[in-house]
Amino acid sequence: MARFLLRRLVTSVVVLAGLAVVTFLMTQVLPGDPARSAAGRNATAEQVARIRVQLGLDQPMWNQFTGYLNRLLHGDLGTSVFTQRPVLDDIGAMLPSSVELVLAAMTINIVVAVPLGVYSAYRRGRTTDVAARLVTLFGAAVPVFWLGLMLQLVFAAQLKVLPLTGQLAFGQEVPKITGMTSVDALLGGDLPAFGDALLHLALPAVTLAASFVAVVARTVRSSMITALDSDYIALARATGASELRVVVRHGLRNALVPASTILGMQLGWMLGSTVLVESIFGRTGIGAYAVTAVLQNDLYAVIGTVLVIGVVFVVANIAVDLVQLWLNPRLRQRSRRTASPETPAGPVVPTVPEVIA
Structure with a gap:
């Protein structure tokens, strides 16, 4: 390791x-x-x-x-032309809000996409599978800016059940602890502000997550179909394991290996996609900061934003590699054999019991 x-x-x-x-x-x-x-x-x-x-x-x-x-x-990204402050300080102030939005969108992504992909694979070829695939195809095809505007029109302007823009209601304030509005409200013990922050977060998070849900759901479905057709699944069923255990314990764990790669990369993609979402919903964050930097020809601020998003991609890749080592025993065995000078390198073909275990 x-x-x-x-x-x-x-x-x-x-x-x-x-x-x-x-x-x-x-x-x-x-x-x-x-x-x-x-x-x-x-x-x-x-x-x-x-x-x-x-x-x-x-x-x-x-x-x-x-x-x-x-x-x-030395951690110096230059000075912003627009704010006349160090770019690193600006990004440090803006990044927590974007991280809050990305975490909310990623939660929606995982909670919706993984069960949808598993269910679609388990019911493949049936009406529910076709319906799920059409939903994911629609999510992948809809432009982010159009979806955000439609959600504002329906849920904010017409139904009036969710806020239109912003991060808190007018006049509502929370102490700045982490920079994440909902977390700060919760840490400050202000439950009404916490609920209001979640309401303001709902539409932006759904808008940001929509296209990513489609990618993860289709990836999980494809991997799950391959896993369910494998010999170790047949062996698990032959041993008398329940269908839920076969699907979740044996099938899903192996199907999550390629999906974890997509999820890790999506962290960086989501952070970059906040440029549109934060502009549509009037949220402060690194995306809105990048838009302002481009409009003001603030070159150092633009470069600083690119560097920060690049660092997020790199850290996400390392985290994905560690998750894959935990999920896939074959990768751990290959890593051990590659690290051992006495053992020739080569592909590791595990036995069926090893994969089930």
């Missing part, structure tokens, strides 16, 4: 280094002059030149790159 984690950490460092190079190149090729943006539209040429020297933009590209890497190693 230690060697496995070490390999993953080395790979992650290489990926992050590549991401740093790409983000630096963004500063060189994207249109717009960061010095002009920082100085303001009405700044004189002398003021722009002075800002350019302060930002180091007058240096050769190699010097700019080494300085950029040095700042990254």
Whole structure:
């Protein structure tokens, strides 16, 4: 396990280094002059030149790159042109709200997609299976912005059962502890504010989760069909195990291996997708921050957002690898054999009892 984690950490460092190079190149090729943006539209040429020297933009590209890497190693993402604050501080203030939204959407994703995929696979070929596949196809095809607007129209404007925008009702406040409105309300013991925060979170979370539910449900269905047709499932049934135990204990555990990969990657995708959702529902977060940064030509804020989302992808990949090691005994055996110099590397073919166990 230690060697496995070490390999993953080395790979992650290489990926992050590549991401740093790409983000630096963004500063060189994207249109717009960061010095002009920082100085303001009405700044004189002398003021722009002075800002350019302060930002180091007058240096050769190699010097700019080494300085950029040095700042990254010290946690300096630059200063936002729009807020005049360090980008890292801005992202630190905005990120918890987006994490709250992503966690709510991921909860909906897992709670809806996994049972739907399992049930669809178990009833494959029947009317309920066809209906479930049509629902997932609709979820994958509907644009996020259209779904968000339709949910606002139906549940907020017409039925008036859920709030239209925002994170809390007007005049409602909670102490800032974690930056997540619902969690802060709960930690502060304000149950009415907690309920109000959940109501404000409902429509954005459903909008964000819709397309991801479709992907996970179809992945679980495909993997579950393969698992249910396997020999170890037939053996489990022959031993007299109940149908629920066969499906959940033996089939679902193996079917979750590919689904866990998708779920882990979706964390990063969801964080990137908050750009649209937060704009539609008027929520503060890293997505809304990125939109403002683009509109204001705030290059350092855009690059900082890209770097943070990239780090989330890397951490999610490591977490997925650990979950897969726990779910799949074959991966653990392959990892042990690869790490052992006495044992030749090669595919591990487990016996049926080993897979069932």
